[in-house]
Amino acid sequence: MFLSPIRLLSLSLLVLLGACAQQRAPGYYDTPRDSTVSDALHRAQGDSATQAPSQLQLGFGSQEQKPKPTGSQAVPPAGSDAAAAPAAGTARQNLPQTLADTRTYLGTIACMDGGQCPSSRMTLTLAPDGQWRARNTPVDGSSPARTTLGCWFLTGVDPVRIVLQSGDQARASLEFSASNVLRVVRVNGQPPLLESRLTRQADLDPIAELSSQPAQHCDAS
Template sequence: MPSVPFRFAPALLSASLLVMLAGCSSPSQQASVDTAATEREARPIPAYKPAYNGGGQIQIPFGTSEPTQAELRAERQRQSTTRGLIPEGRTYLGSIPCETATCTVQRVTLTLLPDGRWRRISQPLVPAGSARTDAGCWRSEPGTRPLIHLLPASGSSSGANVASFSMQSPAVLNVQALGAKTLTRRYTLNIQADTESTSALQNDTSFFCPAR
């Protein structure tokens, strides 16, 4: 085999060294590259996280528009302390004496809401007459049998009671007084599955009662 001329030996040696250097790197450099790649692959992709308030409720920002009547009713109900006695809208029905001499017996449909409002439909039976509707705010008086006092719509924070009832149970109200007339006999109003009367008062935006 012919020998390589001496003048080409340094060139061949330099080329061989370049190939060896290009094909390898130090162990520390290779470890750094591998670690960085692994961290990039393991890093989680950022996800959208809603804002939470204490208690597990999502905070939803409200716009600048005025609150709806439904929102106002819900806020008044939340603030009112009457909701403990009447936790939801209830309607009671019963036949009781009339407050005036125009009749002797009337059928009363009484609706109470947790926000402190009430509405009553009075239908004279003896003698028969036209139904009358009135409304206002009610307040409670604690006790073994809590009292519910119906106050007139105007000046509901003071003045004579329209009527007073004692709560025998959540389903039964005993009539204590009608206006200035105290009843000596037992008359009751019993709870009814009357969603129509309850909804009608809930949707009435003509008046609200102050939170207590």
């Protein structure tokens, strides 16, 4: 059978294209294309680049989130120092509701030195793991604000009472006169000359001046 040159050339091209097609990997020409629908589904299902919004941080100690231990490292060996030592940042158990979450209180405290000093505005933040931080600012601006931190301890439950301790020194004794009100009983061992109360605030104040200080390791109360 005689084939014309044009028909012979066409058959040769078809054979050549067929050979090239066989050398391509399956699905070579099926490259997916982005679309609004596929992108929306991708975001809804989540991917490796998706990050959950960061949770509110109080600011006590380091802000870095450490990975949770797994396997044999999840629980320290019994009797080890790591098992015996309380971890900073861990909430205490069986706390009264007034101490079960982080709260900031603010109020004016009268002078403790027979009226020979100005009153001060006290901002106090209590964390359920036993840490506290405070800022005292003279109302007349006669001196800079002073900041203090330490551990609080539960000393009574009817009414709820706590003592603020810094190192080995008791700084203040307070009690809840209401769920959102702290009454100042003593400061540095002395009662205030006038009734002094701290009221819970809507926003947390981590006392940013102490952000560089390490977290306190407070024993369970």
